[in-house]
Amino acid sequence: xxxxxxxxxxxxxxxxxxxxxxxxxxxxxxxxxxxxxxxxxxxxxxxxxxxxxxxxxxxxxxxxxxxxxxxxxxxxxxxxxxxxxxxxxxxxxxxxxxxxxxxxxxxxxxxxxxxxxxxxxxxxxxxxxxxxxxxxxxxxxxxxxxxxxxxxxxxxxxxxxxxxxxxxxxxxxxxxxxxxxxxxxxxxxxxxxxxxxxxxxxxxxxxxxxxxxxxxxxxxxxxxxxxxxxxxxxxxxxxxxxxxxxxxxxxxxxxxxxxxxxxxxxxxxxxxxxxxxxxxxxxxxxxxxxxxxxxxxxxxxxxxxxxxxxxxxxxxxxxxxxxxxxxxxxxxxxxxx
Ligand code: SD4
Numbered sequence: 001x002x003x004x005x006x007x008x009x010x011x012x013x014x015x016x017x018x019x020x021x022x023x024x025x026x027x028x029x030x031x032x033x034x035x036x037x038x039x040x041x042x043x044x045x046x047x048x049x050x051x052x053x054x055x056x057x058x059x060x061x062x063x064x065x066x067x068x069x070x071x072x073x074x075x076x077x078x079x080x081x082x083x084x085x086x087x088x089x090x091x092x093x094x095x096x097x098x099x100x101x102x103x104x105x106x107x108x109x110x111x112x113x114x115x116x117x118x119x120x121x122x123x124x125x126x127x128x129x130x131x132x133x134x135x136x137x138x139x140x141x142x143x144x145x146x147x148x149x150x151x152x153x154x155x156x157x158x159x160x161x162x163x164x165x166x167x168x169x170x171x172x173x174x175x176x177x178x179x180x181x182x183x184x185x186x187x188x189x190x191x192x193x194x195x196x197x198x199x200x201x202x203x204x205x206x207x208x209x210x211x212x213x214x215x216x217x218x219x220x221x222x223x224x225x226x227x228x229x230x231x232x233x234x235x236x237x238x239x240x241x242x243x244x245x246x247x248x249x250x251x252x253x254x255x256x257x258x259x260x261x262x263x264x265x266x267x268x269x270x271x272x273x274x275x276x277x278x279x280x281x282x283x284x285x286x287x288x289x290x291x292x293x294x295x296x297x298x299x300x301x302x303x304x305x306x307x308x309x310x311x312x313x314x315x316x317x318x319x320x321x322x323x324x325x326x327x328x329x330x331x332x333x334x335x336x337x
Pocket of ligand 1 (some may be wrong): 189190208209210211219220221222240241242243244245
């Protein structure tokens, strides 16, 4: 339980955040039509890939897979796909999930040497009786499905790991906010993507290399349905980025969707879920980043984070360019990392 002082402090922080103008949160009142939103600055590129599908009348499911694949391959960053940083033992393991608005879902965790984990997650959903495959079993399934084994660890990631080994100090938060400048290429992270197609169907995907230098075998929130991703056509969808242990503890993406089901806007639902994280672990929440992004079935969008720096991107039929990042609100107004 929070003591009284903690409760008052957290309430004040949240009240302060709520006072920001709604535009600061990127709340969107558009009444429908296809739309895609993605986490972080590279969300712009993921959205563009997804929009090729949505703009041509394709499904939300195909769109989020296309967006996630773009992040896994075309982009070289240290937190998603083939350029991801490895775990404590120098092994690059990837997590991904995909879900549609009818509750169909699939995921892979700690998969190695497969370029497109999100597509393996989709294969788990469509071609197996299961929802989640892990490690060697996930790779075996991928190979059986025709995916190729590709050694993924880049020289840059290997060098970063060699450098890290000099101290071997594990601090999950630095993976999120290494730089204090929002959108700086150092601080983007897991791709979470949510889309609504022209038929009003929703889908989402999440893909990541997880926290750098994690214990071998560690699985984050991204492949855990309900933690890193949750979608329900009757309500909306939510995805998360940040230190996944907090999302798993709070079944966070499911929580955001259930709050929207109770009538909250996407922004309010994300803010309430962040409040839950703070309430549960007030001290820890000062040291880790947790970010939520949500879209409801009307296409309204909101995002909120523990710490400053979380940005997301949105694309719809509005004439471009679609390269503006939306700065999500946060509980802590300054980065304390
Ligand atoms: C994880 N949520 O594996 C992912 C990583 C991430 O910001 O999003 N970091 O915990």
